[in-house]
Amino acid sequence: MSLHADVWAAPVLAGAVLALGAYVVAVLDVAAAGLVAGTGSRRVLAQPVRNVALLIRQEPTLTERPDRASWVLAPALYAGLAAAGISVVPWSRTFSIADVDTGIVLWGSIEALVVVALFLHGWSANSHQPLLAAYRFVAVGLSYLLLSMFVLIAAAIPAESLQLSRIVESQAGLWNVVRQPLGLPLFAVAALGSTTWGPLNLAAGDDLSGGTTADVSGLPLLVWLGARAAMLTAFAAMGTAVFLGGWHGPLLPDPLWVVLKTVALLAALVASGHLVARVRAERFVTWCWMVLLPLGFADLALAGLQALR
Amino acid sequence: MTGVAFWVFGVAAVVAGWRVFRTDSMVRATFLLLASFLNVGAILLLLGGAYLGMALLFMMTVEMTVMVIFMVAFMMNPAGLNPMNMTHQPRLAAVAGWAAFAGGAAVAWRSNFPDRPLPAGKAVIAELGTELMGRSMLMFETAGVALVATMIGAVVLSSRRSRYGQDAGDDGSLPPVLDPATGAYPAGVLPEPEASGHGHHGGHS
Secondary structure, X not given: OOEOOOOOHHHHHHHHHHHHHHHHHHHHHHHHHHHHHOOOOOOOOOHHHHHHHHHHHOOOOOOOOOOHHHHHHHHHHHXXXXXXXXXXXXXXXXXXXXXXXXXXXXXXXXXXXXXXXXXXHHHOOOOHHHHHHHHHHHXXXXXXXXXXXXXXXXXXXXXXXXXXXXXXXXXXXXXXXXXXOOHHHHHXXXXXXXXXXXXXXXXXXXXXXXXXXXXXXXXXXXXXXXXXXXXXXXXXXXXXHHHOOOOOOOOOXXXXXXXXXXXXXXXXXXXXXXXXXXXXXXXXXHHHHHHHHHHHHHHHHHXXXXXXX | OHHHHHHHHHHHHHHHHHHHOOOOOHHHHHHHHHHHHHHHHHHHHHOXXXXXXXXXXXXXXXXXXXXXXXXXXXXXXXXXXXOOOOOOOHHHHHHHHHHHHHHHHHXXXXXXXXXXXXXXXXXXXXXXXXXXXXXXXXXXXXXXXXXXXXXXXXXXXXXXXXXXXXXXXXXXXXXXXXXXXXXXXXXXXXXXXXXXXXXXXXXXX
């Protein structure tokens, strides 16, 4: 049985983990950009702080007659969903912020609500490019959601539970990344899609001059980018728990293994933004339904067959 | 704590549901309805419906997201941000609404709700799974597969590429004419030129 954080301590703890995670994402992003461009990686630790300071000093833009409530609340929803997500991830065999018994289903709701947050953010600006990006993102979002559901349910089968701590426990002998090799790559697609990151940066892409963020600047942009990095952290932590064996590992204490694996997964996700070209939305949707979704179903069927054996 | 949470979610669900009918945009109305559903889901969680509450959250979210796309697509208001009147038959709707409310309230008022808290440690999720996948499995699976087949069939039939091929361009298609001088014509039909005797039908762009 896992310990739970106190009702008042839980939001603080989740917020602190995500703030730290967002900083790590920013550092990794600067480092990866330097490595790929061959310009070296000086000031890797300071550059994110400078960027934040710059955004705070920048004046927020305002469009004509936006839906103000949605425009302000969409980043808050995004960040809140990241916090809800990180709170079901187990940090050791005795501690999660909130180890609810339907953790996998909660994660599914979070992924679905992320689509709403991104749509509202683009729609509420009452501006051309953000609106196009918002609609484009919904088409992409509905395509990868099902995929992600399949691989998460497949991971719940050997654990015979929807609870995250039980899913980590079930990987004591063999991690899911080996047992269900299709799971982690397909989950990574959902991670990049939900954070509109790297090759799947389809809601905030340069081809729509910034997409949903085209008319956002200053503090609102900082909050949005922070929420996005926090969501990527939550996805990496979730991927660690569901596919990389969570706390399992020799010698080191439990939480350290979780942190190490999460950072490694984060590094891979962030690096993909500098190594892989952005896909075309139309082509991605076709690929998702024609290739990735059958692969997700194969993953689920494989897990079912293994359980029957 | 649970009592306070119930009232917070309950009031939020009712207020969001009321705002659905007071707003002037399809997108706002849809997401207010979603907010109302999410609060109902939270109440289900409080009642001990661990799986049903969570499932309600994500099912309603996806459902409302799909709905907003279709509603905006069918409205002559592409962005969904312009104010528009969203009511029709308001008097009938008001009468029906109040009658339904009175009926529901009367049932709630007159019923004797049982007070049977769930015993701690009862495996409600496993029991629900056994119910769905045990005796009722054939029914649920048949309905599920039929729904999926319908959905995929609808997408395949309506998708441009699956009807006209992978490389279908815009060759031969004509946009609707919306010129105040010539009047409006449906998509694919060009107005007959008046001077020449031969009608020139659509087909060349």
